[in-house]
Amino acid sequence: MTTTRRNLFKLTGGAAVGAMLTPAPWRLITDSALWSENWPGIPRPRRGEVTFQFGNCSLCPAGCAVRARCVANQPVSLAGVAAHPLSHGALCAFGIAGHHLPYHPGRLKSGPAAEANQAVRAALGQLRGAERCAVLDLRPGRTASWTYRRAMAAIRNGVYLAPAAPIAINLAAAKTVFSLGAPLFDGWGTPGNVIAARDHFRLIQAEPVESRTAIMADLWLPIRPGSEEALALGIANLLLKEKKIAGLPAGFADRLREFPPTMAAMHSGIGEQQIAALARELQDNGPVLVLGENGSPYAAALNLILGAPGRTLVLRREAPVPDDWKKAAPVADLASVPDGSIRVLLIDESATGEALPWSAIQSKLAEKAVVVTFAWSKEGYGRQAAFTLPTAVYPESLDDIPPAVDSPAAAFRLSAAWVAPPDGVVNPADFVAGLAGLAAKDALQERAAAIRKSGRGSLFVPSSATSTPARDVKPDDFWKMLQAGATWIDDLDANAPAPKLDVPALPAGTASSAFPLVVVVTEPDTPALVSPLLSKVYQESNLRLAPESVALHPSDARACGLETGSRARLETDCGSVAVNVTVDSDVPPGVVQVAGGPGIRKICGASSRARVVRS
Amino acid sequence: MANAMSDQADKELISRGLKRCSTPRFVLWMLPWVALLIFGLYAAGLCLVKGLNQTNMDNRFAFGLWIFLDLTVIALGAGAFFTGFLVYILKLRELRAVINSAVVIGLVCYSGAVAVLMVDVGQPLRAWFTFWYPNVHSMLTEVTFCITCYLTVLAIEYLPIVLKNRKLREVPAFLVFEFQLHKLTYVLAGVGTFLSFFHQGSLGGLYGVLRGRPFAFREGFFVWPSIFFLFIISAAAVGPSFILLTTCLVQKISRKRLVRVEVLRLLGRISGLMLAVYVLAKTVDTLIWINRTSPERGFPASQYYSWNPFGTWILFAEIVLFGLVPALVLLTPRLRARTGWLVAAAAMACGGVALNRFVMTVQTLALPTLSFDRFLSYAPSWQETGTFLAVVAYGVLVYSFSFRYFRLFPDERELQAAVPPTDTREADPILAGRY
């Protein structure tokens, strides 16, 4: 037959129809569905060998143990270590996403290290008279802290400044915990430890707002804002009826007289009988632990009165250090330094701890002072310092984590260092040691050796979840295991003396009318950087107050002319910071509920007062 | 000169003996709508390119303006199928006078709704999945299938109207095809009725089957909840009303008599009849729902109406004010005879059905289901509104075009004999713009 065009058409047509009858074309269409999955711009997860690594979280002083699931040695998810004697497997929201920090957009990757070094050396060269070179360490007790102290001892007029370490707390020993607004269940101490001990003590929370701790408490006393003092004194009144207590600060007795239970009831809004009952309970149901905001004299006083020292407040030995480290500068308090005397100030904020208001630091600086800060981001003192040098972030930096406040025994553990830090970062300890011509590269290893040599304590190995006496571990294994996330925990020495509890001086009372609002902190102190995924709790739900934001009662908000979402300045006597405002009827009137964040924490100290100004 | 020639060419396209405004005036009339269309297309483009974050919908208000208006528009477009059904199946020949217009309206409504739906879904490229992996238990599948089929039917029904154009008709092939296709229209009308019956219903079913939303959930029989049938009846009721409205509107704008007033009254009567049935059924359904369906699922019906602004007034407005009242007006010959009443009642009927669609869409989503979530509000973004305005403009354009060049109203020519054509030279061009 001849191939005319007509035949050709017929052929193709027939072929097409025939093809339709086979599954082939339909299969093709079905598969094309898969192609539409590859939506442009969506990164594909990497593949690789899955391994597990152990370490400790250095985001906060708790230093919880972490198990990282790694793909090709890159941590992709973090979890607690269940059997861990200190953290008991708990990990907070920040810790769980800690492995994102190296990729945080706000993270510093390079800085003027050379220039800073030059400037500092120049300044050191021309120190006049009593002008000092100071290191401000926000998380004392680390090996790095020892390096600083040694360096400062070696440098002329060197001073080592750090916040006073609080007395260790033995939560396990407490039968009653009376908290004056301490965030026991929200970022206090070691979360896992608190939760583990929870079933053994009765928790009484006196706080104006129903914080997470208040919700978890056995008894919540919704006191009037700023009336912690009144309540404490009211209770102290009742407790002190019979016995006299030594060591109470000057003027305490006078202040006590101002607050008989009736007054306390009037101020705090808690019934007089209830206060009496509370006092009785605290007396009968010991051992008692009274917690207040950091440096609250009233909590300390009550602890003293109730005989907490030696029972719930214990003296903690420090982890051993090499003997040749002993000639080190003493730990000094910033307040003890005369004003205008610091010529060179080196601030290490790479390990978050208690933040000091810049105003307090500023007054101590000499003119032409050189301030260098070592930080993850520009958000901290970087705003004021001349030089901000980037440091390795968690989980890049190899550092040790001192025991948390609720750890009665000394501990030594290393922060996780699973990810290689960028080239631009500086190790603050090395920088400072360099100034003093000190070799501190292997400080951690030296200290580990010293600890092992002491033969004290035991070593917990997370991979096997076993504790072995330190003396049974081979010296070089000891260091290896520490690097693999092991924790050394000191033995409790039975015959340790009760700690000397000195109650801080009472603050000058009478709130100034300039700051009408009482500051209530209900969010944990957030690290300088948090994973972008925390948006789940800050932004994509209203579970937590976002960093650098405050919540006000509708009436107060109206008074300040603010509504939800408006920008404002939070002002205290320590300075001011820009914040976002949320209006919330759950916040009692007269209270400004503040979130975490370096900015806010620097200006909001213990029971401070504030005002919110529209900006 | 060229202008005159193009004007002449344009006249050649208009059917013999029909008075239509001059070409420039027609262009003048179309311009604003074209502008609106372009704006709307831009808004829709934003939603397609940047994603649905351009809208004010959110996880709780998963449906918004678009779904509400789609439901309304499709209900109004039901005139096409219902009139077709009456003319070709029930042989109600009087309605021939509006059937063409009805088809165009139907086409506009359905194609517009489908277009908006394409913007509304997050992954329009996957629209065909519904046909490929259909979940036959989903009301939405039923809707998708029926609407696409019916849109095809409408397109085919529209074809003869186009081919009858005076110029096209000169092409023998067109002439013959139109003739043959017209002979088979009754088949399409039948299919259209079948399809419409199901998708109008399943549009209601969409909400009726939401077991998790006791406000919308209804019992029913077999797979169809009661709303399924309510939607069919209400659509059939409001379809003729909408044709009535549009016809009157076109008569006003074009200043012509297009259909005999008896036809309008007939439409009104049919509408009123269906509406009455609807109101009755709706009332019974509501009572059952309040007293059995809702309480059985743990939701006392009273609470739905205690969140402002959705008080019981909305129930009253839906059933009585915009249901019973127009139904009675349309069923009262004396009132029906008065064009004012006729039109007003038809408008109210349309409003009532729109309100019903609004309630089913917006109130359903606004009401809290968990004891600890809140009553939510929602306001459409300009992109959402713009997208819908595009559909409106598109509708006006298509209709105006069809009205100018095709015979939408067969009786127009005979009727124009009766009224001496008014001189509109000094009248406002848009109003006088008789397309």
Add this chain to the structure above:
Amino acid sequence: MTNPNKPVKAARYGMAIDIDRCTGCGACMVACAVENNVPPAHAGANDRKGITWIRVYKVDNGGDGDGRRSAFVPVLCQQCGNETPCVHVCPQQAVDVDPATGIVGQMPERCLGCRYCMAACPYHARYFNWWDPAWPAGMEKTFNPDVAPRMRGVVEKCNFCHGRWHAARQQATAEGKPDTEPVAYLPACAEACPTQAISFGDLNDEAGVTAAAARGRDSFRLLEKLDTDPKIHYISKREWVRRIADAPRPGDGKESRRG
């Protein structure tokens, strides 16, 4: 997933969440996002446009001042077992219930983004990708390889960490266990909860702690009367907390920032 020809001992994975133990810390929400490669919020996102497969709500007893008491309730996909509302409405079978696990699965690659399932869900446990997902440069290194990130315009929700289930199943098979037996595993949220408030397990396993907790006197389920048979059981000793299971009561509509 499972071979339908084999007789499968079906599991009914579920949770028993002890509200009295929940501190509202949010670890579960973050852990979930980490595990399932959920992107961080777009700048324009809020609590109504965000994606949190598990969301902790703050609830209260409606009291004022001293009488006010609150609690935290984690809400995730309730994995309804009876006429699952979302499954029946999806027009293209992007949602299904795995008979072997009872888990309600969402197939983002087949999802059209019509959001009908979201309208159908009484627990608001489904989330739509309103934006193109975006991560800070380099953060994609931390993706979980077992879960594919979703694209814009599709719905997603909790699937009891299906990736983990799959891994567990593979391991079981590798260990030579019959693949008709349910496997034990732990979703990210349950693993992350510092107070172990979330207990996860097979509800068919009568002896299991989860099943036992779910049977307990103080256990309840949200909107049980809707008869969707949710597999998330909540536990609280407090009577007022147990009442959150009921339909909303008008007048309680307090404008709280929480939740």
Add this chain to the structure above:
Amino acid sequence: MLPWNYGFAWNTGHILFLGAFYTVLVIIATTVVSALWRSRRSLRAHQTEEIRWHSDFHDLPAADRVCRHVLTGEFKKRECPHAFDCRECETHAKLIERHPLTVIAGPDEDVFGMDFPLDRYYHRGHTWARLEDDGTVTVGLDDLGRRLLGAPDSLELPMPGDHLTANGTAFNIRKRGAKVRVLSPIDGEVLAVDGPAGQWRLRVKPDSTDERAFRHLLRGPEVKPWLMREMERLQLALTAEGAVPTLADGGEPVSDISASYPGTDWDAVCGKMFLEG
């Protein structure tokens, strides 16, 4: 959707749903295809003219579709079911059997001063046909038709050899915007076109000279009543187009009517008179 697709199952739901869907598709497709196929067939069969006439006739207002026997008063009212093709109309056959139409040869009828000789058949589209002795048929425009169109602006006549169909287009005429096709009275082949301008005729060789072939045309006694009706229609058309009626007074239509109604839409008038709708 298809048995080998994901999620397909041989259960009632699928069978019912997809069954219905496919049925609908098939019905729609068949409708369109059969319409196409039929039109192809009619095009092949050169039925275009016939179809055009039918579709025109279908669009005529009912008043213009009346049966010829209504004109003569035999019926009160009756619509022509055969599109003016009485050749297959039994009713017509019976009626003319009962009393045949006899043409009384005599002086030509004078109607409104127009001449309508009775020696010929008239088509309702204003053409006439006369059977010549040589068996050919002469076809021409009748007097009213001529007066309506006057001197045409343009004229399309068929070529010799073209085939005409009864009720099909005989020729097209343009006049003052009016564009009308004039219907052919009979089937036949055009032999020649002659005659002076405006007076031209078509000489047609009819397919059959049998009486049946002319049965659908008006004759003798039918002419006058028909013409009277035509004048009414013309008047109606003119008023509809807004002209002042002048014929009512029996005034004779001038040789070129269009000239006396400059304002009117002549296209519409002619369309009506030449049954083009």
